[in-house]
Amino acid sequence: MSQNKHSVSRRNLLRLSAAGLAVPSALLSAACSREMTRKGEGEVVVIGGGFGGAAAAKYLKRYNPKINVTLIEPKKAYVTCPASNWVIGGLVEMEEITHTYDGLKKHGVNVMHEVVSSVDPQKRVVTLSDGQKVNYDRLIVSPGIDFKWGVHEGVDEDVANIIPHAWKAGDQTRLLRDQLRSMRQGGTFVMVAPPNPFRCPPGPYERAGMVAHYLSKHNPTANILILDQKNKFSKQALFMEGWRNNYGQMIEWVAAMDGGTVFGIDVANKIIDADYGEVKADVINYIPAQKAGVLADQMGLTDESGFCPVNQQTFESKVHHNIHVIGDAAMAGPMPKSGHSAVSQAKICAANVVQSLAELDPISAKNANTCYSLITPDYAISVAAVYDVKDKQIVPVEGAGGVSRMNASLQEYRMEANYTRGWYKSITDEVWG
Numbered sequence: 237m238s239q240n241k242h243s244v245s246r247r248n249l250l251r252l253s254a255a256g257l258a259v260p261s262a263l264l265s266a267a268c269s270r271e272m273t274r275k276g277e278g279e280v281v282v283i284g285g286g287f288g289g290a291a292a293a294k295y296l297k298r299y300n301p302k303i304n305v306t307l308i309e310p311k312k313a314y315v316t317c318p319a320s321n322w323v324i325g326g327l328v329e330m331e332e333i334t335h336t337y338d339g340l341k342k343h344g345v346n347v348m349h350e351v352v353s354s355v356d357p358q359k360r361v362v363t364l365s366d367g368q369k370v371n372y373d374r375l376i377v378s379p380g381i382d383f384k385w386g387v388h389e390g391v392d393e394d395v396a397n398i399i400p401h402a403w404k405a406g407d408q409t410r411l412l413r414d415q416l417r418s419m420r421q422g423g424t425f426v427m428v429a430p431p432n433p434f435r436c437p438p439g440p441y442e443r444a445g446m447v448a449h450y451l452s453k454h455n456p457t458a459n460i461l462i463l464d465q466k467n468k469f470s471k472q473a474l475f476m477e478g479w480r481n482n483y484g485q486m487i488e489w490v491a492a493m494d495g496g497t498v499f500g501i502d503v504a505n506k507i508i509d510a511d512y513g514e515v516k517a518d519v520i521n522y523i524p525a526q527k528a529g530v531l532a533d534q535m536g537l538t539d540e541s542g543f544c545p546v547n548q549q550t551f552e553s554k555v556h557h558n559i560h561v562i563g564d565a566a567m568a569g570p571m572p573k574s575g576h577s578a579v580s581q582a583k584i585c586a587a588n589v590v591q592s593l594a595e596l597d598p599i600s601a602k603n604a605n606t607c608y609s610l611i612t613p614d615y616a617i618s619v620a621a622v623y624d625v626k627d628k629q630i631v632p633v634e635g636a637g638g639v640s641r642m643n644a645s646l647q648e649y650r651m652e653a654n655y656t657r658g659w660y661k662s663i664t665d666e667v668w669g
């Protein structure tokens with residue numbers, strides 16, 4: 237039963253009593269105390285069991301175990317995008333980056349492996365693809381990203397089986413890894429890097445390092461060309477220094493304004509038509525432009541940017557009351573679209589959902605993000621930032637965070653590589669453990 241129905245019945249009893257009608261005092265006090273115990277409880281549904289959704293579900297139960305939390309996620313096991321570049325580079329196996337939902341179940345979360353087909357925000361009902369309906373008092377949506385296909389001539393959704401994006405981890409990761417492994421000696425691996433905004437700003441460049449790591453061992457005369465759809469990228473100077481130090485000239489990066497802009501791809505012949513000229517590739521890693529997961533769009537939560545505007549203090553949607561959006565799908569000011577950001581947002585969002593069910597004022601808390609990137613198994617760089625909220629907008633805290641030092645010692649970059657693996661273990665334990 238929803239909290240609203242409960243309040244109404246109590247209110248009716250109080251009205252009857254105030255109107256001088258005889259309401260047995262035992263019934264009145266039972267109604268009052270029942271509301272006291274139920275205040276703060278309720279049904280919360282979380283859609284999407286990735287970094288944002290799984291963390292939100294877990295923290296809701298931690299903050300108030302009496303809340304009924306249902307997580308809806310189609311996959312029985314989640315393969316993380318973080319560390320998926322390591323699989324491509326041959327450092328780890330897929331099993332090592334795959335996490336089940338058993339941990340969440342142990343924490344009291346009801347996990348339903350289903351696809352959400354629609355949501356009725358007025359009736360507060362989620363409909364699943366098999367027709368089942370799930371009621372909620374508050375809904376948290378964390379559907380991740382989807383791709384903008386049709387931007388480049390010759391490139392639609394179907395080509396992902398030939399020129400994989402590997403920007404959602406799983407089969408796509410395996411496909412790109414296998415294509416890299418079977419690339420001819422001395423071949424060319426071309427990455428088309430996406431325009432902003434996109435999931436994991438350092439991700440394409442970590443991938444270039446991991447591909448170079450594999451090639452330098454198994455195919456040392458091969459080369460990597462990055463055709464970028466933008467003019468600069470995250471941790472650029474550090475990446476370029478790391479590439480030079482470890483792989484010499486193997487990786488070439490071309491900014492959009494210097495010829496990187498792509499017009500179309502002849503997928504069958506693996507020829508890219510770019511401002512740079514025609515490029516014949518052996519393997520193409522085409523990472524499309526991005527938008528919020530399609531469900532967010534279907535729910536009407538997005539604006540013309542393709543992402544979801546939210547109150548950046550509580551992550552409540554600016555479109556629908558009682559629905560919160562977190563993670564890659566949300567517009568969270570200057571926060572990058574990362575797993576770390578999604579988990580940080582999930583904790584603050586969960587706390588505010590708990591507050592709202594208890595009819596308490598929203599809380600304001602600081603978000604944080606760290607993005608580590610391996611360049612080799614023993615050489616990594618990082619960026620970190622802390623964010624405050626001012627006038628319901630997320631803003632960076634000046635002087636907090638920073639990036640790795642340029643020209644640091646190999647020992648320092650090796651330590652960062654250890655922190656990178658430590659970060660992965662701790663965040664995945666936190667979310668799925």
Ligand SMILES: Cc1cc2nc3c(=O)[nH]c(=O)nc-3n(C[C@H](O)[C@H](O)[C@H](O)COP(=O)(O)OP(=O)(O)OC[C@H]3O[C@@H](n4cnc5c(N)ncnc54)[C@H](O)[C@@H]3O)c2cc1C
Pocket residue numbers: 283284285286287288289308309310311314316317318319320321350351352353378379380381402403404435436439529531562563564565573574575576577578606607608
């Ligand atoms: C190569 C790569 C490397 C990365 N490395 C890092 C890193 O080192 N550090 C870092 O912090 N971040 C990293 N990221 C970014 C990180 O993966 C994302 O930012 C993070 O996954 C976002 O979490 P999310 O909850 O928003 O989305 P997701 O984790 O994608 O979760 C969304 C979930 O929603 C589910 N879903 C979608 N639609 C529906 C529906 N209709 N019904 C039910 N469920 C649905 C999906 O099945 C999915 O499981 C990397 C990304 C990539 C691509």
